[in-house]
Amino acid sequence: MIITIDALNRHRFAPVLDEMYRLRAxxxxxxxxxxxxxxxxxxxxxxxxxxxxxxxxxxxxxxxVGCMRLLQTTGPHMLADVFHSILDGEAPLRSAQIWEATRFCVDTVKLTGSRKRNSISYVTSEVMIGAFEYAQKAGILDAVAVIDPVMNRVLKRSGNAPYDYLGTPKPMGKVTAMAALMDCSDERIASIREFAGIDHDVFASEEDVLKRFSRRAGPSRSGDNDAPAAELREYFAQQLREASNDDEARAVRRLMTAVTEHLPQEAQDALRRIA
Structure with a gap:
């Protein structure tokens, strides 16, 4: 399932973004x-x-298990400010209707190589569909992405082939980088959907995402997905009461931090108060 996190809702999804940044690392x-x-x-x-x-x-x-970053090209962006040598001296694209797509990745450790729902191929397609459909609604016509030859082949095989390239491929460290152009068209989205066998709405509601994400840290209070469960608070409070020395109390606090690091900030603050 896909959630798009931007300046309007990022305050609700700080723990999800943290996990995304960890996946990127x-x-x-x-x-x-x-x-x-x-x-x-x-x-x-x-x-x-x-x-x-x-x-x-x-x-x-x-x-x-997957992510992509979309950034407007009217200001600083990676092709203009990091990979500009690809452009062979030409000016970078700058348009309110062109976005740059970067930092695409999937969790290849957890995902399998088949085309089932929890697979590399499926998640790759789901992220692409989510990106293009979100871009369409924002009035974006094209996306530019810096990719390597391997990713170029992946895009071609998955019904998402670039329609053109900017500049010429250049060696960047251990790989060759190229700038690919993709239109945000109904035809492209349909092609990716057909390849992956995805005919449903890939977007989940914000509430569904928060509920599913929060379950990993323990049960949440009914009707309040942004707060830790009363049982969780009571468990740690009891462990602290029963700690026989400072070392045991510190161990409880370390466990509390590890268990709750993905909870919303309000939940973490509530747990710190019992410590």
Whole structure:
């Protein structure tokens, strides 16, 4: 299921974004060996501070398994400011109707290689459908993406082939980078859907996402998905009361932090009060 997180709703989804940044760190730094900035296990760059839209895919367990970042090209963006050598001296695209798509990744450790619902192929297609449908509603006509030859082949095989390229491919570290253009058209979306066998609405409601995501940290209070369960608070309060020394109390607090790090900030604050 897909949720799009932007400047309007990001205050509700800080824990989801944190997990997305952790996925990016595992993929781009650990698996691909890119030279990216990772702090506290999260990969965040300067373009994440420019109010992009993040298309995030969660699986049936509520885990973040795929994502993509969409950023307007009217201001700073990666093709203009990081990968500009691809353009061979030409000016970068700048249009209110063109977005840049970057930081696409999927959790290949958890996902399988088949075309079933919880697979690399399926999640890849779901993220692409979510990105193009979200872009359409925002009035976007085209997307530009910096990709490598492997991703170029993936796009071609999955009914999502670029219709053109900008500049010429250039070596970037261990890979070759190219700038691909894709239109946000009904035909493209239909082609991706046909490839993946997806005919349903890929977007989930914000409430469904919060409910499924919060289940991973323990049961939530009925009608209040933004607060920790009374049982969870009572459990930690009891453990602290029964701690026989400072070391045991510190161990309880460390466990509380680990268990609740993905809960909304209000929930974390409520648990800190019992500590």
């Amino acid at each position: 595992r993929v781009f730094q650990d698996r691909l060996g890119w030279d990216v900035d990772v702090k506290d296990g999260k990969e965040i760059d300067i373009f994440d501070n420019l109010d992009p839209a993040h298309v995030v895919c969660l699986d049936d367990d509520g885990d973040v």
